[in-house]
Amino acid sequence: xxxxxxCAPFILCLLTACAQNPLRGTGDLGLVIERxxxxxxxxxxTRREILSRVEGLGDLSHASTVFSPDGRYAYVFxxxxxxxxVDLLAGRLARxxxxxxNSIGGAISQDGRLVVAQNYEPGGIKAFDADTLELLADVPAxxxxxxxxxxxxxxxDLSGNRFGYALxxxxxxxxxxxxxxxxxxxxxxxxxxxxxxxxVTPDGxxxxxxxxxxxxxxxxxxxxxxQGVRRILDGYGKGExxxxxxxxxxxxGWAIAGGYAYLPAIGRHEVLVVDTRDWREVGRxxxxxxxxxxxxxxxxxxxxxxxxxxxxxxxxxxxxxxRRVVDTLQPGKAVLHMEFMPRGGAVWVSxxxxxxxxxxxxxxxxxxxxxxxxxxxxxxxxxxxxxxxx
Amino acid sequence: MSTIxxxxxxxxxxxxxxxxxxxxxxxxxxxxxxQDCGSCHGMTLKGGLGSPLTPTALRDKPVDSLAxxxxxxxxxxxxxxxxxxxxxxxxLWIARKLVEGFPEER
Numbered sequence: 001x002x003x004x005x006x007c008a009p010f011i012l013c014l015l016t017a018c019a020q021n022p023l024r025g026t027g028d029l030g031l032v033i034e035r036x037x038x039x040x041x042x043x044x045x046t047r048r049e050i051l052s053r054v055e056g057l058g059d060l061s062h063a064s065t066v067f068s069p070d071g072r073y074a075y076v077f078x079x080x081x082x083x084x085x086v087d088l089l090a091g092r093l094a095r096x097x098x099x100x101x102n103s104i105g106g107a108i109s110q111d112g113r114l115v116v117a118q119n120y121e122p123g124g125i126k127a128f129d130a131d132t133l134e135l136l137a138d139v140p141a142x143x144x145x146x147x148x149x150x151x152x153x154x155x156x157d158l159s160g161n162r163f164g165y166a167l168x169x170x171x172x173x174x175x176x177x178x179x180x181x182x183x184x185x186x187x188x189x190x191x192x193x194x195x196x197x198x199x200v201t202p203d204g205x206x207x208x209x210x211x212x213x214x215x216x217x218x219x220x221x222x223x224x225x226x227q228g229v230r231r232i233l234d235g236y237g238k239g240e241x242x243x244x245x246x247x248x249x250x251x252x253g254w255a256i257a258g259g260y261a262y263l264p265a266i267g268r269h270e271v272l273v274v275d276t277r278d279w280r281e282v283g284r285x286x287x288x289x290x291x292x293x294x295x296x297x298x299x300x301x302x303x304x305x306x307x308x309x310x311x312x313x314x315x316x317x318x319x320x321x322x323r324r325v326v327d328t329l330q331p332g333k334a335v336l337h338m339e340f341m342p343r344g345g346a347v348w349v350s351x352x353x354x355x356x357x358x359x360x361x362x363x364x365x366x367x368x369x370x371x372x373x374x375x376x377x378x379x380x381x382x383x384x385x386x387x388x389x390x
Numbered sequence: 391m392s393t394i395x396x397x398x399x400x401x402x403x404x405x406x407x408x409x410x411x412x413x414x415x416x417x418x419x420x421x422x423x424x425q426d427c428g429s430c431h432g433m434t435l436k437g438g439l440g441s442p443l444t445p446t447a448l449r450d451k452p453v454d455s456l457a458x459x460x461x462x463x464x465x466x467x468x469x470x471x472x473x474x475x476x477x478x479x480x481x482l483w484i485a486r487k488l489v490e491g492f493p494e495e496r
Contacts, residue, residue: 035433036495061433079432102437120438151439168439194468196439212468244463244470247429248439309426310475334425352425 026071030381052091058082064105067385069112123149143170154198164207166195191218199251200389242267247308253389257300264291298344331358342383350376456485
């Protein structure tokens with residue numbers, strides 16, 4: 001008997017094992033939150049497939065995700081204060097801690113060593129070792145003379161392992177420096193009434209907080225923070241009664257394209273356009289409803305917008321050269337989120353109440369594929385690992 | 391006037407189990423509260439940017455004043471008026487269910 005024939009079963013076994021666990025990168029992987037089931041679906045962006053599911057992530061009714069710099073691990077922040085570390089290659093939960101009573105998101109440091117959670121209850125931020133999820137620092141959002149704690153919104157990573165965030169009740173922007181993680185230093189800046197979220201520009205320089213309590217946004221130049229907060233788009237809704245806001249818009253650095261920022265107006269069916277050189281308003285684009293996510297396609301040529309209830313069955317596409325809506329789509333009921341492939345050719349859109357994610361070609365707006373997912377909300381692709389403010 | 395009307399409705403609702411829905415059936419109202427109110431109050435209604443809406447948190451809150459908050463919002467806070475979406479009977483049904491412990495989605 002030849003050697004090959006004697007070894008055949010062994011070789012076959014090896015080949016089978018290889019077929020089950022081929023080497024791969026994570027660059028085209030992503031997670032979709034299945035919010036009602038405390039579960040995430042691991043997806044392949046290129047093959048447009050669901051690879052597997054990871055269970056046991058708790059209350060994901062408002063969940064967000066950041067990625068380790070190598071794109072292997074996702075850190076999922078749940079509403080119930082759960083911080084879960086998901087291994088994308090193994091398709092399983094690697095670690096999990098309950099770090100607060102009520103939480104909505106987090107960020108990862110420039111060097112990837114710190115994961116920071118932003119909490120409503122108890123109000124403040126907490127820094128964790130990205131490997132072990134060991135608590136390194138607790139920074140309560142205390143304000144006023146009575147020691148009250150504010151809810152924290154809009155946490156974003158800045159250069160030098162610093163983090164910018166806003167305090168809803170306190171009306172402040174704060175910057176905490178974790179360059180010595182166990183001895184954080186925090187600076188405070190007055191921002192305006194009721195900041196609801198924040199963003200950092202893609203270069204990491206400007207931190208902008210959206211304000212719910214007034215018509216305008218608060219901008220802090222983090223290179224020159226001593227100059228304090230500057231108001232932009234001040235009084236954009238002057239003399240007009242705001243519409244009821246059924247859902248707060250979300251702000252991230254994705255809304256900046258070609259030197260302009262596209263920002264949701266609170267209580268108005270408009271996106272406001274600001275020149276990022278001088279932060280002056282240069283235009284307004286009327287929309288079908290109240291914008292929630294205003295996201296630039298990675299090349300900046302289009303802005304895709306979804307809406308608050310009751311217009312949340314629609315998505316509108318703005319052409320940034322013409323500065324007007326060029327398409328109105330209906331991906332399904334309750335569109336919660338969108339995520340572009342890193343080079344912008346396709347976008348994934350979650351339609352919660354139709355239990356599906358719809359994948360569009362961004363150029364033709366033709367549907368490429370529809371994936372069945374249970375109450376899908378956030379969609380997060382690993383390209384976020386390489387971007388400031390994500 | 392609307393407060394008086396609401397109170398009258400409240401009394402009525404406690405005894406009469408059948409209502410007309412502005413947004414659809416009971417299932418749709420449950421979904422709206424869990425999912426859309428859940429944006430601020432949490433899907434489990436334990437609170438978020440908005441306050442908790444659990445029976446414990448709402449203890450001592452009269453049903454008609456809760457319904458009025460749902461319909462007219464709470465000025466100065468992020469709580470919007472839902473009167474363009476919900477009828478008075480919808481709001482009262484939601485308020486009553488919140489106080490009892492809100493049903494889960496099926």
